[in-house]
Amino acid sequence: MTTELDKTFDPAAIEAKWYAHWEETGQFRPARPDAEPFTIVNPPPNVTGSLHIGHALDNTLQDVVVRYERLRGKDALWVVGTDHAGIATQMVVERQLEERQDKRTNYSREEFVDKVWEWKEESGGTITRQLRRLGCSMDWSREQFTMDPHFTRAVVKVFVDLYNQGLIYRDKRLVNWDPKLKxxxxxxxxxxxxxxxxxxxxxxxxxxxxxxxxxxxxxxxxxxxxxxxxxxxxxxxxxxxxxxxxxxxxxxxxxxxxxxxxxxxxxxxxxxxxxxxxxxxxxxxxxxxxxxxxxxxxxxxxxxxxxxxxxxxxxxxxxxxxxxxxxxxxxxxxxxxxxxxxxxxxxxxxxxxxxxxxxxxxxxxxxxxxxPWLTDQWYVDAETLAKGPIEAVRSGAIEIVPKSWEKTFFNWMENIQPWCVSRQLWWGHRIPAWYGEDGKVYVAETEEEAQAQAGEGAPLRRDPDVLDTWFSSALWPFATLGWPDAELPPRDGEVAARSADGGDSPPAASVRGANPLHRPADGPPPRAGEENLLAKHYPNDLLISGFDILFFWDARMMMMGMHNTGQIPWPRLYLHGLVRAPDGQKMSKSKGNVVDPLGLIDRYGADALRFFMAAMESQGRDIKMDEKRVEGYRNFATKLWNATRFCQANGIGASQTLAAPEATLAVNKWIVGEVVETLAELDKAMADLRFDAAANAIYHFVWDTFCDWYLELIKGVLSEKPAPLQGRGLGEGASADETRAVAGWVLDQILVMLHPFMPFITEELWHAQDERPYDLIVARWPAPQAAVDAEAKAEVEWLVELTRNLRTAKNELGLAPGAKLEAWLASPSTLATRVILSNAATLDRLARLSAIHQREAPAGAAMQIGAGSDMFVIPLEGVIDIGAEKARLAKALEAARKEAKALEGRLSNANFVERAKPEAVEKARADHAHHTAEAERLEAALARLG
Structure with a gap:
């Protein structure tokens, strides 16, 4: 039973509703114990942070991949959490103290750290709420924090182990010293x-x-x-x-x-x-x-x-x-x-x-x-730890995408310097080292162990420093999964949330369904401790990060992962670019060109912003912010919304089969084949991590193929009085039931394929089409079990080309789009004969050709329109004033050429190109391209008139 959609698409009305539903019903949690796992970890944002445009890009790409793999039936886990951000967090709390005419040194270390924890509990979740607004399908039930007890245990163990192996040591070297933060x-x-x-x-x-x-x-x-x-x-x-x-x-x-x-x-x-x-x-x-x-x-x-x-x-x-x-x-x-x-x-x-x-x-x-200050600090022997990652990348065990970053990676890793890991702060992981009165150092996991090393009663002083935040975040891929213990201990909040019968998951019915069309979750998600998460989800499958943290985080995860677990942390590392201001400059608060992603979500919806990020993410290139493009993708969502409303108005509902329905009509065979080709293109793009290609494949299928052509082509079939049977062509006389079944199936495939990019609108439309026993987020990835019908494809593409070329020519000559014309085709091809014979009504309705004469055209002014190998002649005598139209076109052509020539001269002037503002040069180039294209269009229009 369909739910009638509102006339207007309002993103805000659906986003909060669906995200709350997904999270409350456990849809983000791995719940397929027998399925192939897929694991990804987010670069943990600072607990002090707010969502910026770089976060929006990074997390959108991750969510696209996670939703895609979840739809493909994998047991997908997206590990989420925040970083304790030593310096940033301590600064926030100290600033609050200053506002009250107070300061850190008025408190003991322990008292100040307690205040930081208080701040964290009260104010440290801003960015996680904002990630929800973006639609990130993270497993919030296992949300991590780099100062959690189990994580601290991992950090301390790694430090002690590395020290005992001679890979952490104390040394006097120059460091970057901040005199304000000390x-x-x-x-x-x-x-x-x-x-x-x-x-x-x-x-x-x-x-x-x-x-x-x-x-x-x-x-x-x-x-x-x-x-x-x-x-x-x-x-x-x-x-x-x-x-x-x-x-x-x-x-x-x-x-x-x-x-x-x-x-x-x-x-x-x-x-x-x-x-x-x-x-x-x-x-x-x-x-x-x-x-x-x-x-x-x-x-x-x-x-x-x-x-x-x-x-x-x-x-x-x-x-x-x-x-x-x-x-x-x-x-x-x-x-x-x-x-x-x-x-x-x-x-x-x-x-x-x-x-x-x-x-x-x-x-x-x-x-x-x-x-630069000479001081005693703790260092990691990064040169030794870098050897494993260098070999892993060189051998292909770890693939860096795009490959162009490998040269930079090798250059840095092969010339790596000792890594200073100590910080003179109070907030962070305290370095597990104690000093005797003689200055001798004792490194141990606990003070008791250090005391045992020093001897009973020997006075010990704890090292006051904490560890660099990057040291702990380097353990993220495996410490979040319970390392060094066999399993991840339950969090306090998770324990409290468990029901009386010991379960901590929603009712199975909320995430399972019986429809054979799609694969829902196979059962309630396991409680923490019921399975060895480390064994199942490590190594992770992929890491996505900005190239700017390749060495600060990515490379260190390689070093720490390989040294402490003996395995690579992930086989693929995808490095995306930066989001820049529209003029290509780097965004910064001082320049006043920072873009707030939450503001974009308020204006256009999260789906539009997400699609922009994916469509613009071309490997190895930065993204130029373009709000008009975001608005354009909101319009794309609106077009899909309206297309679904059209389907509802014409009795087209949800499909009941995973495989494509049987099709006898050429237009239905064609659209099934288009789904097959789009799916293959989409899968290849995702396998290659070409987010732009994947987004553009589904975009063009939805907008051009489905909305602009298929729905137009089938209007005659869906009408109450279909034309008499003239053969199995594109529309007339064929079964409306078949077309409704195919159209409903195609719309379902669109919603599934588009879901990773635009999760909110697709989930809304999924449920609007029928009462479903499962959510789209856990549906099954398309499996059409069909092939491309070459004959049907050729027929439809011939008709589409003819219609498109006719519309273009009318526009060039100033003819009304609805004006009906007659055409002559002296020697039609076999394909043309077949299409014309079977689709007279469709040609009349779409191409606005009231008649097609298969003989030589009468003499006189005419325009020629091509379709495939066929060339139609359309007389214009009596349709337009030929002389006046020629004069109008010639005048416009002269003006376009004049503008293009002036701009060409301007752009060939080195002084202008080098000294003018970049935006002025960019505008001149865009204007030149516009006037050049306009001149070509007018030349073509004049040529049509003979």
Whole structure:
């Protein structure tokens, strides 16, 4: 029994309803114990986060795959959860304290962590609610958090195991230090900005008084901790100075002139000051010069204020100054001492420094310039752990899609640096290390085990640091499934939700059905602990992520997965691009070009946004945001809605068979074949992870084939008084019952094939067509059990081509679309004869040809219309004013050519292309293409008139 649809499609009215239904009835939970598993994990968003356009792309693609595999009968599990996001979360809570004139240091560590947990429980679920609005079919019953007890156990075990294997160690190295947050941060948390800066030039005198060397720097303050000056071995200017001692101004420290490839004779003075304790390049130069990290001088404290170096040579006047205050003071002191070499501009004017735009690294959370800082931290031997993933990708055990990313992957992994995993925060996984009074370290899973190692009664101090968030998220593919235990322990909320009889699932009837057409869930989902999730769902089947976290997350999952489980985490890694602003720029709050996906959902619906994301996702390319395209896909949903209303109005309901119904009518044979071809195209695209090709295949089938042509072609069959039988053609005289059965079956196949992309509207239409004992989300993927009928395909395509070409010609000549014409076809092909004989009424109704004469056309002005190998002649005498129409077309053609030529000249001007705003150049190109196409159309129209 069909449910009459509203006249207007309103996405908001159906989205909340269906998502709540799916979740409440357990449709997202793996419930097919005997089926082939399919597993995917989401890149866990920060618990502090809100849905941004990148999340919308990433999670849409994942949901398309999960819904597709679920429809194909697999036991699909999409693991969902959030990351504790150490820095971001601690900042949120500290900011709240500041608003109350409070601060973290007013509390003990334990008290502050309790406050973070309170915040998490009250406010930490924003993004998970937003993912629901997008339609993500995640298994929320097993929602994970990277600070859950079972996850913490996995994190601690991995740290201890790696330490005992010599793959985690403590070392003194440079890190990205955020002076505002007072913690080391990862490369991912550093953003480089272009800022106005300067180059200062200093003169360092040789200790023997025989001369000096000039160096350039953007950071004058660091000269207080210089330990060498490097020059190139190929620079004849400094050959005699190599090995000599310089006397560092202000401090008097003796430093050596060393040879190093880092010095480029073509850059600046060719001599480079070396501050190994405060510059990443200088750190390596210093090591090559024989300076051990423990001997490298540190001149800053955790807040980037000047402190005394180990040799005690920094003058007191600089001690305690902020690094930027120190910069001003050092420049003034160098100038006063005669060591500053002024910059002379082209007009001969002197300045203390040369203005330059420089690349300045900033901490993306703290918002201040990061400081390379020499400190003791915990490191992972990433070089050793990278060997397995390198071999896995090289051998094909792990496929990276698109393959073009492999070169980047190998380059990074083969040159990987030690991974700093310690952070100076209170929120996060505490490093399981304790120190004795003698500084000896004891690493263990518990304090009791550490105490046993140290000896009873030996005083121990816990390491205050926590682990880098990426360390714990690297365990996501297997720790979420219960590793290192055999099974995933039940969560408190899950236990509380169980019914009195011990079940925690909805009634089986809510997810099962008896209809042989589709495959519903085979039973209620298992409770946590009833099966070994790790054994069934690891390795996962696929990972989808942005290319920007290839090394920060994806590669580390490979390393941790292979080392700790002995297996790859997944056989395929799909890397998508970024969503950019319409002009191609990267979105950022500072530019004001950020697009809110929730706003797009409010305006156009989640289905439209999802379809846009999938249709625009072309492997290896970024997506340009285009709200008009999103609106267009909302119109696509509306077209399907209206097509279903048409079906309902004509007695077309749900199908009762999985296989295609028997068809005798050519138009029905044709549409069945089109389903077969679309299904094959869709399956191939999904197998290749070509989301754009998959979306476009179903889009064109729905819009062009089904809505625009099939429904038009069968209107005559569905009318109350069909034409007399003239043969089994496209419409007349055939069985309306057959057509209704085929049309209903085709609409069902559309809803199933489109469901992964547009889950809400398809589920609504699925149930509107009939009372179904199961939901579309657990239906069966199409299996037409039919083939393409070549003869029927040729007939319909011939008729469609004729109709389309006639409509185009009418539009070009200004004829009314409904104007009826007569046509002459002197030598019809066999196909033309068959179609004309069987489909006179259809040709009259669709092509608006009142008669087709199979003989030579009368003399006079006429237009020629092709269909297949046939060429129709359609006289125009008496239909239009030939002379006036020629004059109109010629005038319009001249104007179009003039506009196209002017734009061509503009675009060939290098000054315009290089200097104009990108959007102006893009508009000029679009206008040129438009006027060129218009000129071609008008030329064709004139040619038709002879």
């Amino acid at each position: 913690t080391a941060i990862s490369d991912l948390e550093v953003e480089t900005r272009e800022v106005a800066g300067h180059f200062w030039r200093f003169r360092y005198p040789l200790a023997d008084g025989s001369g000096s060397i000039e160096v350039q720097t953007t950071r004058p303050e660091t000269m207080l901790a210089d330990m060498a000056v490097a020059v190139s071995a190929d620079d004849p200017r400094y050959a005699a100075m190599v090995g000599k001692q310089l006397r560092l101004p202000l401090t008097g420290r003796p430093i050596s002139v060393v040879v190093d490839a880092h010095a480029d004779p073509e850059l600046g003075t060719g001599a480079v000051k070396v501050t190994p304790g405060h510059d990443f390049n200088d750190f390596e130069v210093g090591k090559r010069a024989g300076i051990a990290p423990a001997e490298m001088l540190n001149m800053f404290d955790a807040e980037a204020k000047v402190i005394q170096t180990a040799d005690g040579l920094i003058p007191d006047q600089f001690i305690g100054l902020d690094r930027f205050e120190a910069r001003t003071a050092v420049v003034a002191a160098m100038k006063a001492g005669g060591f500053l070499v002024p910059y002379v501009d082209k007009d001969g004017a002197e300045y203390d420094a040369e203005p330059r735009t420089i690349q300045q690294p900033y901490g993306d959370r703290g918002g201040v310039p990061i400081e």
